[in-house]
Amino acid sequence: MTSSLNSYLLFPMLISLTLMLMCLSLMEKINKMREENSPFECGYDPKSEARLPFSLHFFNLAVLFIIFDLETAFLLASMKIHMLKMPMLWMIITLSFVLILILGLMYEWTSNMLDWAN
Incomplete structure (x- = not known):
């Protein structure tokens, strides 16, 4: 009985672990994209807004x-x-x-x- 219970628990644990790893990899890509799209000013935070409004x-x-x-x-x-x-x-x-x-x-x-x- 314990072996069948272990097999039933193993499958949902593998699915949840796979989903967590997929979410983690997606979060890394989102953070990298945010860093790539942000304005860069010699390693410092920008002093002013990158996009100025036009008149x-x-x-x-x-x-x-x-x-x-x-x-x-x-x-x-x-x-x-x-x-x-x-x-x-x-x-x-x-x-x-x-x-x-x-x-x-x-x-x-x-x-x-x-x-x-x-």
């Missing part, structure tokens, strides 16, 4: 640059395509396009989105 003013300025850059590309492309065929229609479309962009720029200027002091 939203730069983001707004970048979006404005992209919008006006695309405007220039669209105007030059439309001039090549439409000006030769229908110059009056091209003039109306171009002026309305530029007017919408100027109104948007005036709105951003009056709402102080371009002001660096804020």
